Amino acid sequence: MNGAFSIYPRPGLARHYLDRLLTSPNRALSVFGPRQVGKTTLLQHDLAALAEREGIAALYVDFMASSNALELLNARLAQLVHEARMGLSKRRVKAAKAAGFGIDLEPAPSDPVSADPGVQLQNAFSTLNRLRPGVQLLLMLDEAQELVRQQEGERTMKAIRALFNTFQGQLLLLITGSSREGLLRLFGDRHRASFGLADHEDFQRLGRDFVEAKAAAFNKQRRQPIEIDTLYTAFQAMEHRPADFIAYLSFLAINEVRDVVGSVQVFLQTRYPTEAVRERFLRFTPLQRTVLTLLAEGPCQVASKATMDRVARELGAPVTAGGIRHALTSLPADVIANPARGHYEIVDAQLLAWLREADRE
Ligand SMILES: Nc1ncnc2c1ncn2[C@@H]1O[C@H](COP(=O)(O)OP(=O)(O)OP(=O)(O)O)[C@@H](O)[C@H]1O
Ligand SMILES: [Mg+2]
CATH class of the missing domain: 1.10.8 (Helicase, Ruva Protein; domain 3)
Structure with a gap:
């Protein structure tokens, strides 16, 4: 269990989230945690297992997995409905066998289908409810900040909100993401369907x-x-x-x-070579960053009027030739070279590659 690469269990934190959702089931919970701190692992391992142990169905959806969030959500819920049906039919067969009957079961009534994915989501949950009467579903929506970016994001959030309101108390909604700004926009922007849907907490990091x-x-x-x-x-x-x-x-x-x-x-x-370069770059002054960005396009006469005008425009403040020269000469020695008077070029290959790549994006 405690091998170097095994998952360190976090039962306390899983308990905390589940209890919070169970005590206020009419409010969703949104949890922000920066990249790579273990959010997904907590949801998929600890929390899903805890919910299942308590008889709560658990569904994990990663909105990064598709650019059509609503379709993805529908597909995942359909899968759960399918599993519930299979579980049920296995039990029915067992019971029928135990009672000594044949195993010819009545055909299951066909599920209602709708072309509207929002309605379909409700249909699927109703079906689940029919198969497992009174079922509680823990819906874990990961990378929810994608909904702010995706074209269909708002429609997806509307459908989720409608589902949440229709099946109050049965749906436990946990929303996580690695962009605080994205999550806050989802729930704090009054023009959005999801405004006010969730309370917010920061993800508790491992200690x-x-x-x-x-x-x-x-x-x-x-x-x-x-x-x-x-x-x-x-x-x-x-x-x-x-x-x-x-x-x-x-x-x-x-x-x-x-x-x-x-x-x-x-x-x-x-x-993380790229991340390291980015962090290093961000520690430079705004003027240094502007000039470096310019130099990444190719060597140039830094004190020429054209360059000064451009730097001033991009920086949003007036600059002097002396100011630019000082910004460059005060950079660490391995960043730029000054092969000829007034000529500077970036010699840090990693930084240069990164700046050129950043420019393409
Ligand atoms: N409790 C844990 N014990 C051991 N390793 C862990 C634990 N939680 C996460 N990890 C490891 O840390 C890495 C990141 O975990 P995870 O993907 O869960 O983080 P995340 O917060 O969802 O990241 P991202 O924001 O990039 O999606 C993975 O390699 C995972 O195996
Ligand atoms: Mg994750």
Whole structure:
């Protein structure tokens, strides 16, 4: 259970979400957590299992999986209805056999179908309700910020809201995403169908107990164990991303590392080269970023009037040739070269590639 790569269970957090949904079933819950902190894992492992143990049907939908969210939701619910039917028919067959009857069952009544996907969603839930009377369904909608971006997003949210209102108390709605702004727009923008549908919580990140559990086997292998507090500080430096931490333990096992916390950034740069470049770029001043973006298009005379005008326009503030020169010369030495008077070029290949790519997007 506590192997280096196994999922560290979070029963307390799963319990917390389920209890919250059960105590206020007329309010959905939206949960924001940054990338890679373990949201999906919690939903698919801990929460789905807990719900099933309590007799609550659980359905997980990842809106990243399709650009047609409503169709996806319908398909996933149809699958659940199918499974409920199969479960039921197995039980019926068993019961019939036990009673010594034949197994000719009455054909199931055909399900109502509608061409309107919103109506179809309601039909599917009604069917589920017929197969499992009074069923409670925990609907977990992951990557919900996609609904803000997708063309069909608003229609999907309308259908979800209608389903939620029609089957009050039977539908437990948990919505998660990795864009706080996206989630807040979904539920805080009064022009949207989903306005006011959900309360909001931040996703609780993994803590010291996770570090302790993962470090136990690791420390056993070492002549000199690393203090849990030190490892926890390293975990915080990687913003509580569990997969990063597990990979970092492997990194520590094969590399001679003196400064466990200080080496986190170096490790992350090897793991996420693009992200590292972006973070580095964002630490430059606005003027430096503007000039670098310009230089990424090719070498140019930075003090020419054309360049100065363009920089001023993009920066939204007046600039001087001296200001540009200072911005460039105060960059770290490995970023640019100054092969001829007034000529600058980016020599950091990674940064250059990243800027050119960012420009294409
Ligand atoms: N409780 C856990 N124990 C061990 N590893 C975990 C745990 N939770 C998540 N992970 C690992 O961390 C990585 C990210 O997890 P997950 O995909 O659940 O995060 P997420 O928050 O949904 O990320 P994203 O925002 O990118 O969708 C995965 O490799 C997963 O296996
Ligand atoms: Mg996820």
